[in-house]
Amino acid sequence: MRYLTAGESHGPRLTAIIEGIPAGLPLTAEDINGDLKRRQGGYGRGGRMKIESDQVFFTSGVRHGKTTGAPITMDVVNKDHQKWLDIMSAEDIEDRLKSKRKITHPRPGHADLVGGIKYRFDDLRNSLERSSARETTMRVAVGAVAKRLLAELDMEIANHVVVFGGKEIDVPEDLTVAEIKARAAQSEVSIVNQEREQEIKDYIDQIKRDGDTIGGVVETVVGGVPVGLGSYVQWDRKLDARLAQAVVSINAFKGVEFGLGFEAGYRKGSQVMDEILWSKEDGYTRRTNNLGGFEGGMTNGQPIVVRGVMKPIPTLYKPLMSVDIETHEPYKATVERSDPTALPAASVVMEAVVATVLAQEILEKFSSDNLEELKEAVAKHRDYTKNY
Numbered sequence: 001m002r003y004l005t006a007g008e009s010h011g012p013r014l015t016a017i018i019e020g021i022p023a024g025l026p027l028t029a030e031d032i033n034g035d036l037k038r039r040q041g042g043y044g045r046g047g048r049m050k051i052e053s054d055q056v057f058f059t060s061g062v063r064h065g066k067t068t069g070a071p072i073t074m075d076v077v078n079k080d081h082q083k084w085l086d087i088m089s090a091e092d093i094e095d096r097l098k099s100k101r102k103i104t105h106p107r108p109g110h111a112d113l114v115g116g117i118k119y120r121f122d123d124l125r126n127s128l129e130r131s132s133a134r135e136t137t138m139r140v141a142v143g144a145v146a147k148r149l150l151a152e153l154d155m156e157i158a159n160h161v162v163v164f165g166g167k168e169i170d171v172p173e174d175l176t177v178a179e180i181k182a183r184a185a186q187s188e189v190s191i192v193n194q195e196r197e198q199e200i201k202d203y204i205d206q207i208k209r210d211g212d213t214i215g216g217v218v219e220t221v222v223g224g225v226p227v228g229l230g231s232y233v234q235w236d237r238k239l240d241a242r243l244a245q246a247v248v249s250i251n252a253f254k255g256v257e258f259g260l261g262f263e264a265g266y267r268k269g270s271q272v273m274d275e276i277l278w279s280k281e282d283g284y285t286r287r288t289n290n291l292g293g294f295e296g297g298m299t300n301g302q303p304i305v306v307r308g309v310m311k312p313i314p315t316l317y318k319p320l321m322s323v324d325i326e327t328h329e330p331y332k333a334t335v336e337r338s339d340p341t342a343l344p345a346a347s348v349v350m351e352a353v354v355a356t357v358l359a360q361e362i363l364e365k366f367s368s369d370n371l372e373e374l375k376e377a378v379a380k381h382r383d384y385t386k387n388y
């Protein structure tokens, strides 16, 4: 399974093409729109998200509510585009109009300046439009298709925020994936501990009043994972490494860890390794899950626990200093539009990219022209694993 996304933040529409999804997967626009709505929500979001209410429509690959095995094309219209017809026009326009929303003050922490140098632009809007996190809309759409596939294979995925702007959320122990999902869905800040909800919201309000921004740490958990996805035989086939790449590819994500993650560097081996158990009912299990479901770049059947860290949003209403690229004079950076935090939205994106990589891996390991064929292959593998 492979995919590409296309589209600009204020262009006419966003597009994704996915190839390699088996035929026969039940799929409706509603399956996707629910996640698109989640990406647009969350406490602390305003501006653009009030203008757009994203809806996907399929232009290929789905017929009568089921995938056909052909490339799936999904489009989301940018409603805001109507106000940007000249500025985002594919045809050349008068210079007078071109200068209307020209950007010459690059924002620190964004792709503006380096993109301008790399592609030799005199208007940094060319970088801004594609590097914008608006692109993550289509990654969420692709992830929703992937999640639909994983659900057919009894795999469950959930995400929640574990650190919000430096405030650690105490997570009750032994929550199931379903419980994490249900609790985070109830929360406007995507946390599982309701007692902290108001404190976090007040903090976001405070940050907004200060004209500042915050990031945090998001955790994605996946249950029902077959043993042996990924491989140790080659560096680029290690699944934890593939997931790390996907997570850090999300705008503003700066790091990733599995299970105990960086904490493992502070412990002894006896406090880190997960001892192996066996029972007739469950086959092989582990006493703990400190390694987050991975050994040797492969899934070991324990829930996958992966965390990503998001830096604070770089556009501040209290703008940072920058330099005009035409005059080289110091200037305050351009403020296009911004929020104090996008962490709850980003956690939806993280869930989507994790689901996408897992779906890709499943489709690489098991035969997959048709959904029933895939389900049979996965069930057979699960039987084999249990009786090994």
Ligand SMILES: Cc1cc2nc3c(=O)[nH]c(=O)nc-3n(C[C@H](O)[C@H](O)[C@H](O)COP(=O)(O)O)c2cc1C
Residues within 6 Å of the ligand: 109, 110, 111, 131, 132, 133, 136, 250, 251, 252, 253, 311, 313, 314, 315, 337, 338, 339, 342, 345, 346, 349
């Ligand atoms: C869901 C989401 C929403 C975001 N919203 C904004 C925003 O409103 N303003 C902003 O300046 N950056 C926002 N960002 C972050 C920037 O897109 C990102 O920092 C920028 O593209 C530079 O990329 P880098 O941080 O990965 O280096 C958002 C990121 C995500 C994942």
